[in-house]
Amino acid sequence: MLRTTQIILILLLFSFFSCNKTNESQTKANKHTAAHPNLMLTVDGVNSIKKNLKTTPLFDQTLEQTKNEVDEQIAKGIDIPIPKDMAGGYPHTQHKINYAVMQKAGLLFQILGDEKYAAYIKEMLMGYADLYPKLNRHPETRSYARGKIFWQCLNDANWLVYTSQAYDCIYNWLSEKDRGHLEENLFRPFADFLSIETPQFFNRIHNHSTWGCVAVGMIGLVMNDDELVNRALYGIKKDGISNEALDNDGGLIKSKDGKAGFLANLDSPFSPDGYYTEGPYYHRYALYPFLIFAQALQNKKPELKIFEYKNGVLLKSVDAILNLTDEDGDFFPLNDGQKGMSYFNSSLISAVDIAYFYGNKNKQLLSIAKAQNKVQLDETGMAVALALKEDLAEPFEKSSIELTDGANGDEGAIGILRGTYKNQKLTLVMKYSAHGLSHGHFDKLSFSLYENGEEVIQDYGLSRFVNVEQKNGGGYLKENKTWAKQTIAHNTITVNQTSQYKGKFKESSKNHSEKYLFNSSNKKVQVVSAIENNAYNNVVLQRTMVLVTDTDLAAPFVLDINKIKSKNNNTYDLPFYYFGQVIGTNLKLETSFQLNTLGNTNGYQHLWKEAKAKPLNQFTQFTWLNHNKFYSISSVSETNEDYILGRIGANDPNFNLRRDPVFIHRKQNKSNTLFVNVIESHGTYNAVLELAKQSKSTIENTSIIYDDKDYTAIKIVFTNKEQRVFIISNTNPSENTKHELTIKDKHYKWVGAYYFNN
Structure with missing residues (x-):
């Protein structure tokens, strides 16, 4: 018992x-x-959003637009095609649609509670879980890191970044068995493939690696896998990858200190000012993964204090990229940049919302969000929508700014001068930075000029038709290397028809231009100046540009001084890539019906020579009309020099290049010399009234009145007989130094690096 x-x-x-x-x-x-959702959305965030629905017009509008878009895709059914082509083809495009719609469906499920969105995501994920184990690397072999779903790992990483958010949103809704199946057959193999199996993609300092690290980190956060999260943050350790290794895409695999991973990609490409060394186009592209992962880390691992990392560089970078736009919000096409990309892109919608929410609630960001007319469907977007409802927006003031380059801010900079002349807003962008990793161009000391958002003197940008299948599958065209990256394709000095650093990426990446002067304290006369010592052997280039918007003068203008020192005699070409119709010139142009190219290599093979001339005197003028506005270049010249009218498009059988015109000033057999030009906006044309107003330049003469190693002085005489003199100290940029100089019996005294008698 x-x-x-x-x-x-x-x-x-x-x-x-x-x-x-x-x-x-x-x-x-x-x-x-x-704990789910915990990436873009949180449980508390979802509850807050639900409480404010139907009270915030912009959020409600975005939600309705998103719902309509997703419902339309759900009605079409699930489509997971077998990968087979590059960008622009049907499978590529459909897989992009799939990950974007899954991410949005996840948000709708959390906010609206409708299980049809969760069911759609589950069915899609199960389809990918069945397909993924059967896939080898993509059949297209052009990428240095081929993906499985897409032709390059970069796009595979895009897929996982977005899909991780969808998985997070339905995590609790799925059964434990379903989660186990998805993680074993899809997500964990996907993360390993992007990282351990493709180290040349993952362990880089490059926007590609940023996407890869964030993809692995995001899915790691959803699965509570600290090993994956740490792999994302710090990179992988893999024997055989040296710090100096380069892949055929031209990007350093590791940073200078040998580090890799998400944090290294914050440390190295960003300057303390928030400038991203690859340029604004790829800054925009990388900004979404940078910020969305930071948001997820802040939600899941607040102890990292990611938004405080490197003195808050991520939030600074949002301000920096917004300043790298013209009056219409388009990014300046520095380095590889597609024209027309703007802050209306979805990446910048997310960036503005996140920066507002996690920053200091900068009310100027609200005016950008208002213009974007869309918000992110999370707590950050709701915060912006609530603030806009309360009419808290203030104008985003784009002022003159210098954005340093390099991890420590000591590798040159981008100088942006902005000035207003009556109803004209002029923006001068000068580049004196580091190379910019694999997306950099050989264009140190180049510039572009804008008026009211329109290009006056253009930067070509990249040679690519993104996601246009007929153009190399949407990838980079060969002309990107043979033309767009070459020095002659930019508004800067080319020496002996050879690109800077002989077009060698590795050499250019070791060097950068040096800032000499940036002064925007006087809004009527702003100056930027920089020096390039290494682009050409035994040649030192110094460029000084002055933006003058003094309303006492008849028109605003840019004074451009290129001072060149060399031990050898060389040929120097200075191009100006303008738009529009030639109106007049004091040159006697010689044209030919037989077009010839300007050269055989280094980009010259892509330029047709349409006309040439030698100056008739020491003052040359060239006037053109574009967008019903008149512009002129007035330059100091010598009768033994050459001017060339050219056009892009030679040796381009597939018409990959735009047929844009160029005006080139050439000096031959010179060692030390000066190029002095004044670019002026001076009149308008009314096509309806057929009325030309001030179609002729207001400048009568431009001359060099003094030049030695210490000082250069330029005199500008206007048609109304007014005169202006600009003097630059070539060896002392201090703002406090006192200077005295006598020129032709006239004595000049001033304090600071330059003199201008305005």
């Missing part, structure tokens, strides 16, 4: 402890699942 009682007691105790252990395990599991 006692034995039976003991057995019963033991069984009861076993049952109690077993149940208690099961309950404890279930509690841990429930605690694990209850």
Whole structure:
């Protein structure tokens, strides 16, 4: 009897402890699942959003637009095509649609609670989980890091960044069995493929690696896998990858200190000012993964204080990229940049919302969000929508700014001068930065000029038709290397028809231009100046540009001084890539019906020579009309020099290049020399009234009145006989130094690096 009682007691105790252990395990599991969503959305954030629905017009409008878009895709059914082509083809495009719609469906499920969105994501994910184990690397072999779903790992990483958010949103809705199946057959193999199996993609300092690290980190956060999260943050350790290794895409695999991963990609490409060394186009592209992962880390691992990392560089970078836009919000096409990309892109919608929410609630960001007319469907977007509802927006003031380049801000900069002349807003962008990793161009000391958002003197940008299948599958065209990256394709000095650093990426990446002067304190006369010592052997280039918007003058203008020092005689070409119709010139142009190219290599093979001339005197003028506005270049010239009218498009059988015109000033057999030009906006044309107003330049003469190693002085004489003199100290940029100089019996005294008698 006692034995039976003991057995019963033991069984009861076993049952109690077993149940208690099961309950404890279930509690841990429930605690694990209850944390979802925790990336873009949080449980508290979702509750806050629900409370404010139907009260915030912009958020409600975005939600309705998103719902209509996703419902339309759901009605079409699931389509997971077999990968087979590059960008622009049907499978590529459909896979992009799939990940974007899954991400949006996840947000709708959390905000609206409609299970049809969760069911759609589940069905899609199950389809990918069935397909993924069967895939080898993509059949297109052009990429240095081929993906499986897409032709390059970069796009695979895009897929996982967006899909991770969808998975996070339905994590608790899925059964444990479904989650196990997806993680075993899809997500964990996907993360390993992007990182361990493709180190040349993952362990880089490049926007590609940023996407890869964030993809692995995001799915790691959803799965509570600290190993994956740490792999994302710090990179992988892989034997055989040296710090100096280069892949055929031209990007350093590791940073200078040998580090890789998400944090290294914050440390190295960003300057303390928030400038991203690859340029604004790829800054925009990388900004979404940078900020969305930062948001997820802030939600899931607040102890990292990611938004404080490197003195808050991520939030600074949003301000920096907004300043790298023209009056219409288009990014300046520095380095590889597609024209027309703007802050209306979805990446910048996310960036503005996140920067507002996690920053200091900068009300100027609200005016950008208002113009974008869309918000992110999360707590950051709701915060922006609520602030806009309360009419808190202030204008975003784009002022003159210098954005340093390099991890420590000591590798040159981008100088932006902005000035207003009556109803004209002029913007001068001068580049004296580092190379810019694989997307950099050989264009140190180049510039572009804008008026009211329109290009006056253009930067060509990249040679690519993104996602246009007929143009190399949407990838980079060969002309990007043979033309767009070459020095002659930019508004800067080319020496002996050879590109800077002989077009060698590795050499250019070791060097950068040096800032000499940036002064925007006087809004009527602003100056930027920089020096390039290494682009050509035994040649030192110094460029000084002055933006003058003094309303006492008849028109605004840019004074451009290129001072060149060399031990050898060389040929120097200075091009100006303008738009529009030639109106007039004091040159006697010689044209030919037989077009010839300007050269055979280094970009010259892509330029047709349409006309040439030698100056008739020491003052040359060239006037053109574009967008019903008149512009002129007035330059100091010598009768033994050459001017060339050219046009892009030679040796381009597939018409990959735009047929844009160029005006080139050439000096031959010179060692030390000066190029002095004044670019002026001076009149308008009314096509309806057929009325030309001030179609002729207001400048009568431009001359060099003094030049030695210490000072250069330029005199500008206007048609109304007014005169202006600009003097630059070539060796002392200090703002406090006192200077005295006598020129032709006239004595000049001033304090600071330059003099201008305005």
